[in-house]
Amino acid sequence: MRTTFDFAPYRRSTVGFDRLFDLLETEMRGEGGDGYPAFDIAAEGEDRYQITLAVPGYTSSDIAVVARQNQLTVTGKRPEGTDQSRYLHQGILIRPFERHFQLADFIQVEGAKLQDGLLGIVLKRVVPDAMKPRRIEIGVGPSGQEQIEDLSEDRSAAA
Template identity: 65%
Template sequence: MRTDFDFTPYRRSTVGFDHLFDLLEKGQRSETSDGYPAFDIVRDADDRFRITLAVPGFKAEDIEIVAQQNQLTVSGKPDEEDATRVYLHRGIGRRAFERRFQLADYIEVGSASFADGLLAIELNRVVPEAMKPRKIEIGGSPDNPRRIEAPRDKALEDA
């Protein structure tokens, strides 16, 4: 039994998170609920990820990968030569598919490779220099160095 989560109370009490709630609600109403094709998402390092899709029976030419804004779309359409074959049993799913992945900000699609029925897509987090933390030097002239001193106790000076 699957119940959808209601984000309405959170939408009323937050500002600027509409995009996040839209993504969560869209994930609940997933377009590909049958889970085809199967996939893994692996974190290779802090800023590197890999999506691997199991696409047996497909050729590299049958698959299209499109990265646009914060979305990665992988689609596959088997070639037409398969229609001439007569199958006694067909256990390997080889139907057209479209799988979408929402990418976080600054995630860029690197490269893709295809071997042994597995499609691997490399993703990298590339944070712009302007967004990275930077150390700020404290300025001051040599004549007037910045020094913090405790207030002097007049009673100690007179003694």
């Protein structure tokens, strides 16, 4: 099975997306981290998304969610000596982590909620009115009307 993808044709036909292709290639090479904690990204509508991270054993005071420009950073660290249990087997990973997500333009974090070991972060695309597409009416100016009239006069004279 092929595990690499050549982005060269796309790089040639796009301008300004170098950072995006670099991120994709980094993730495909496995340099994007160790995969902890596991997460899902779901589209919940045309302009709404949710990132869900599996963070069992963490409380809301152990986790920090920071949105800065186009990057979302989720950091988790448990205070030292909080767990006094003696484990015979500990299969649930509870270790410090830092997970980064690159956000597209106009994506804003609406909120975060921790429930049953899952951290849900709600995102929404909010495009400013100045950036939304708008329909431009096509008008006919005086010079355009003259050209149309001239063409119709030429046809009647030719007939």
